[in-house]
Amino acid sequence: MTTTTEHTFTYGDLPRLMGLMTGDEKHGPAATSTLDALWVLYDRVLRVTPDRADDPARDRFLLSKGHGPMAYYAVLAAKGFLPVDWLEGFGSYDSPLGHHPDRVLVPGAEIGSGSLGHGLPLAVGTTLGLRARGLTDPRVWVLVGDAELDEGSNHEAIAYAGPAGLEQLHTLVIDNASASYARPGGIAARFEAAGWSALTVDGRDHEALYAAYTAPHAGRPHAVIARVEPKSV
Amino acid sequence: MDTMRDRFAPVMTRLLDEDPRLAVVLAEIGLDGFKDAMRAHPDRVINVGIREQLLVGAGAGLALAGLRPVVHTFASFLVERPFEQIKLDFGHQDVGGVLVSAAASFDWPEGGFTHMSPGDVALLDTLDGWTVHVPGHPDEAETLLRHAVAAGDDKVYVRLSVQANATPMPVDGAGFHTVREGRRGVVVAVGPMLDQVLAATEGLDVTVLYATTVRPFDAAGLRRAVGGAVAADVVLVEPYLAGTSTAAANDALVEVPHRVLGLGVARRELRRYGRVEEHVRAHGLDAGSLRERIGGFLG
Numbered sequence: 360m361t362t363t364t365e366h367t368f369t370y371g372d373l374p375r376l377m378g379l380m381t382g383d384e385k386h387g388p389a390a391t392s393t394l395d396a397l398w399v400l401y402d403r404v405l406r407v408t409p410d411r412a413d414d415p416a417r418d419r420f421l422l423s424k425g426h427g428p429m430a431y432y433a434v435l436a437a438k439g440f441l442p443v444d445w446l447e448g449f450g451s452y453d454s455p456l457g458h459h460p461d462r463v464l465v466p467g468a469e470i471g472s473g474s475l476g477h478g479l480p481l482a483v484g485t486t487l488g489l490r491a492r493g494l495t496d497p498r499v500w501v502l503v504g505d506a507e508l509d510e511g512s513n514h515e516a517i518a519y520a521g522p523a524g525l526e527q528l529h530t531l532v533i534d535n536a537s538a539s540y541a542r543p544g545g546i547a548a549r550f551e552a553a554g555w556s557a558l559t560v561d562g563r564d565h566e567a568l569y570a571a572y573t574a575p576h577a578g579r580p581h582a583v584i585a586r587v588e589p590k591s592v
Numbered sequence: 593m594d595t596m597r598d599r600f601a602p603v604m605t606r607l608l609d610e611d612p613r614l615a616v617v618l619a620e621i622g623l624d625g626f627k628d629a630m631r632a633h634p635d636r637v638i639n640v641g642i643r644e645q646l647l648v649g650a651g652a653g654l655a656l657a658g659l660r661p662v663v664h665t666f667a668s669f670l671v672e673r674p675f676e677q678i679k680l681d682f683g684h685q686d687v688g689g690v691l692v693s694a695a696a697s698f699d700w701p702e703g704g705f706t707h708m709s710p711g712d713v714a715l716l717d718t719l720d721g722w723t724v725h726v727p728g729h730p731d732e733a734e735t736l737l738r739h740a741v742a743a744g745d746d747k748v749y750v751r752l753s754v755q756a757n758a759t760p761m762p763v764d765g766a767g768f769h770t771v772r773e774g775r776r777g778v779v780v781a782v783g784p785m786l787d788q789v790l791a792a793t794e795g796l797d798v799t800v801l802y803a804t805t806v807r808p809f810d811a812a813g814l815r816r817a818v819g820g821a822v823a824a825d826v827v828l829v830e831p832y833l834a835g836t837s838t839a840a841a842n843d844a845l846v847e848v849p850h851r852v853l854g855l856g857v858a859r860r861e862l863r864r865y866g867r868v869e870e871h872v873r874a875h876g877l878d879a880g881s882l883r884e885r886i887g888g889f890l891g
Contacts, residue, residue, distance in 0.1 A: 415658060463686050469656065471684050474676065480646045481681060484617075484653015484661075491615055491635040491659060512677070515643035516650075 368437035370398055376433035380449035380456075386429075388588035392535045392562070393502065394430040396585045399568040400500065400531070401434050409439045412467055418497050419485055421470045423478020424504040424533065425459040432456055432465075440467030476510025479503060479530060483516045486528045500529045505546060506538040520580045521554025528580040529572075533562060536589040550582040562587040596733035596752035597694045601625025603737050604662060608633050613660045614741060619647040621665045622694070648674040652681035655689050660741060667693035667709035667751065675715060683719055688745030692737070696753035697832050697857045698871040701864070710857035713806065714836045716749055723748045724807035726783035726831065731760035732804055739765030755784035755831060755868060763804045768813040774798040777825035777890045778817045782806055782837075785829045785877065792882035798890065806830075806837060811844030824850035827886050829877070833857055853889045855882065
């Protein structure tokens with residue numbers, strides 16, 4: 360497997376990388392809803408690299424919303440976790456890259472996802488496990504969609520993690536207003552009511568994302584709600 | 593006699609002291625027994641409240657972080673309610689863990705059908721790679737719990753029940769054990785069914801195998817036992833859904849003309865409360881009913 364790259368990829372390369380999967384360099388909001396949030400996370404926040412992919416002390420990123428993973432694969436390829444030449448096979452029988460990611464097949468993927476509502480409970484357990492091993496430095500991030508939050512399993516995880524004070528846990532909610540029933544009071548209020556720290560930002564604004572990702576939240580888990588263009592438009 | 597469930601917390605408490613990789617995850621049920629362990633190992637005895645999807649998901653997350661999780665609640669809430677979490681969070685994520693259930697098929701008849709889970713083993717049978725232990729005595733439960741925890745990163749289910757045999761048998765966490773030898777057929781007694789099966793087959797010329805580890809199914813053990821019989825006639829007596837292991841027995845005997853009778857808990861909901869023995873009788877699993885059904889089948 361070749362994970363070394365001739366040149367360093369930048370944010371500007373991502374549309375081309377996504378184009379390798381879809382044959383189209385112009386992508387709609389739905390395909391790129393996670394792109395900026397993921398890029399800022401991998402580029403500036405997560406302390407994980409391909410050569411640290413098995414390091415117990417690495418930061419963990421769990422993609423819970425496994426639908427439409429092209430942006431995720433593009434970012435993983437740009438950061439050298441997987442070879443760029445894998446992208447063209449996207450979804451084919453011989454490709455490790457499916458329309459939902461499989462952690463057993465995709466280097467750098469911490470979980471396999473597709474069925475909604477599994478990532479956050481897994482992230483809770485991963486956070487507990489790191490703490491039990493005395494690894495209090497690594498942070499655990501999980502990305503969910505706003506509609507995915509409808510799943511009851513997420514509410515079990517949110518309601519537990521706040522009072523349990525899981526400071527290492529971070530939830531990134533991509534809010535493209537795709538839930539059929541908007542959450543009364545907004546998404547941040549749901550997390551705050553459960554004792555989380557929560558910030559809502561423009562999901563296209565890299566500086567705002569970075570500031571929200573790195574905001575202090577002593578003793579509490581942290582949620583960042585990244586608002587992007589509504590899916591239905 | 594204490595119950596299998598009485599052994600669970602003390603055994604796990606000792607193992608938590610010995611093995612820094614071990615963690616226990618609970619959802620309120622069974623919490624009392626872990627008070628000392630929780631004080632000694634606050635990071636490795638975790639109670640998530642009444643949240644069974646989180647219970648299983650968090651257990652698998654612990655495994656992703658390198659621990660050996662032991663996840664416990666009643667079988668209905670451990671296997672049935674969060675079944676997709678078992679399938680995906682352990683299976684699809686390719687991580688291991690130990691699920692330990694209590695309440696079994698009808699341990700608390702007064703509690704009614706909401707707390708009965710005769711289908712747990714059949715459900716797990718739809719998944720790949722699960723080892724299933726069904727102890728028939730508290731001593732066996734203790735041994736099999738230790739096997740389960742020590743089984744590397746395997747996925748293991750341990751089914752604890754108040755139904756138990758009077759005396760323990762040697763168990764190894766692997767194959768079936770020959771209790772009696774005969775020539776007219778083979779009766780496989782699973783876990784707590786052994787005493788009833790031995791009483792039911794008293795004086796009959798049959799081989800009785802005792803099974804406490806039912807998955808993987810000891811196909812070679814069954815074939816060996818059948819080889820000593822006049823006809824390849826097999827009766828399975830299981831403390832959960834009737835027929836749960838019939839397919840496994842058929843697969844084991846695919847090269848031999850054979851007959852299999854699967855006895856166990858009926859699919860039909862009784863809508864009865866009462867006592868365990870009354871439910872055993874209602875499902876035809878008492879010694880008298882078993883003798884009639886086994887005798888009738890073997891002719």
